[in-house]
Amino acid sequence: MKAKRADKIATGILYVVSGFIVLILVALLGYILIRGVPYITPEFLTQPSKSYQTGGGIGVQLFNSLFLLLVTLIISVPISLGAGIYMAEYAKKNRLTAIIRSAIEILSSLPSVVVGLFGFLIFVIQMGYGFSILSGALALTFFNLPILTRNIEESLKAIHYTQREAGLALGLSRYETVTKIIVPEALPGILTGIIISAGRIFGEAAALIYTAGQSAPALDFSNWNPLSVSSPISIFRQAETLAVHIWKINTEGTMPDGAAVSAGASAVLIIVVLIFNFGARFIGNRLYKKMTSA
Template identity: 35%
Template sequence: MTVHPRYTQTIAIFVLTLLTVLTLAVLVFIIVFVFGKGLPYISYDFLFAKPEDMGRSGGIFPTLIGTVILPLFAIIIATPLGVGTAVYLTEYTRENRITRIIRFGADCLAGIPSIIFGLFGFIFFVTTLRMGWSIMSGSLTLVFMILPTIIRTSEEAIKAVPYSYREVSFSLGATLWQTVRKVVLPNALPGIVTGIMLSIGRSIGETAAVIFTAGSSLRMPHSIFDSIRTMSVHFYILAREGISNKNAYATAAVLIISILIINLISYWMMNMFIAKKTK
C-alpha cells in the first residue's frame, strides 16, 4: 500500500511543526523559568552588597567584579593576538602550509572542551608558573579559550573590506602597514568588535575553566594575583552545594540577562556591519 504523497506531506509538515514548536517551547521555558524564580530577588542591595554566610544571604558584588575583570583582562590580551593573526592570514600571506597550520591550530583550539582548558590552566599557570589561583591565571586561561573566536570573526571582517579600498590606499603611495592600519582595520572594526563581544559572552558563562584557575574566593581581590569568584562559579557553588536556591536563581537571572544583553549588542552590530557592506 502506498500513501498518497499529499498525505505524507501533510503528516510530515505536522510532525515538523510539532517538533519545532516543542524546541522553541523548551528554550522559552528555560528563560521564563529562571526569570520567574530569580527576578523577584534582584535588587540594588543584591547586586551591590557583600555576600554573607557563604552566599546564603547578602549580595553578589565581589562576583560581579570577578565577572567583569576576568573577561576584561582576557580580551585585552587576546584581541591583539587574534586581530594580529587575522591580519597576517588575510593581508600578509597567501594560502600555504603555514596558514593551513595556523587555521588548523585555531580550529582545534575552538573544539577543545573547557574542562581541558581548566586542567591546562591549572598545571601551567597555577602550578608551573606559580601564579596560584588568581585573576591572572584565570584571564590567561580564558585567552586560550576565546582566541579562536576572535581570529575567525576578525578574519571574516577583514575579508569583507572591499579590495578597492586597499587599491586606492596603495595608489596614494601608502605602505601595506599604513593601509592595514588606516584603511582595513577601521573598516573591519564593527566585525572585530562583534567577535570580542561574543568572546565576552562566552567568558562570562564559563565555569569549568575558571573554577580551577581563578579559584572561588568570595573576598574582594586586592591585586591580580588574588583569587576571585565569577558569577557562573558562584551560581554553580550555590546550586550544587544547595546553599541557597533563592540566591542561585537570582544569580542565574543576572547571569542570563548580562549574556543576553552582550549577545544582542553583538547581533545588532553584526547586522549593522552587514547592512553597511551590502549597500
C-alpha cells in the same frame, strides 16, 4: 507540481524545526528569569555572599566576573587582532598556514574543562601564579583566542578586494591600506565578535574553577594597591566569578537560602549575557550605518 509540493513540504519542516528550537530557547530563558528576577534587588547585587547565613548577595562575584572579563579582553583582543590580520591579509597558502588553521580549529573545539586543567598545570602550578585572576584570564585567553581570531579573519575577508586595490592605487602601502581602510571597514564585524566573545567569557565556569579559584575574599574598595590581596584591582588574588558561584551553591549546599541565591544569580548571568549579545548587534548595526551612510 511535484517539485513545488516537495519544496513547500521541506520549507514547512524547516519552519517547524526552527520554531521548535526558538520555543526551547524561550522556555529555558523564561524559566530562569521567572524564577530569578524576583530576587534581584540593589542589595542582592551589591552585598557580599554569606556561606552559612541567609540574606547574602553576589556583589563580589559580579565584580570579579566583570573585572576578569576586562583583564581577559585586554590580553586576548590584541593577540587575536594581530593573528586575524596576519591570516587574512599577509598569510600565504602553504603548509605553515595550514598548520596554523588546523591548530585554531583544534583549540576552538577543546572543552573548557580541558582548558581549565591546562591552565591549572601551566599557570597555577608551573608559573606559580596560583589561583588568581591572572591565571583565569590567561586560561580564558586560550579558550577565547581561536574563535575571536577566526571572527576577525572572516570580518576582514568580507571586505571587497576593490577596497584594497583602491588603497594601493592611491599610493598607500600595504600596511597603511590594512590599518586605514580594511580594519576600519571591518570594525563593526570585529566589534560584534568581541562583544559576543565577552558574553561567552562572562558565563564561563569550568575553566575558572581550576584557575581563578572557588573563593571570593572580601574586597576593600578603598585599597588601590594592585599587589594587595584585598584590593579590587589586584590580578594576583583569588576571584570566584558569578558562574562559579552558581556552581558552588548547587554542589555544596551550605547556604540556607541557596536556591533563592542561585536563581537570582542565574537570572543576572542570563540578563548580562543577553545584554552583551543584543548590544553587539545594536552597536555593530549603528557602526555599519555610520561608516557606510546606509
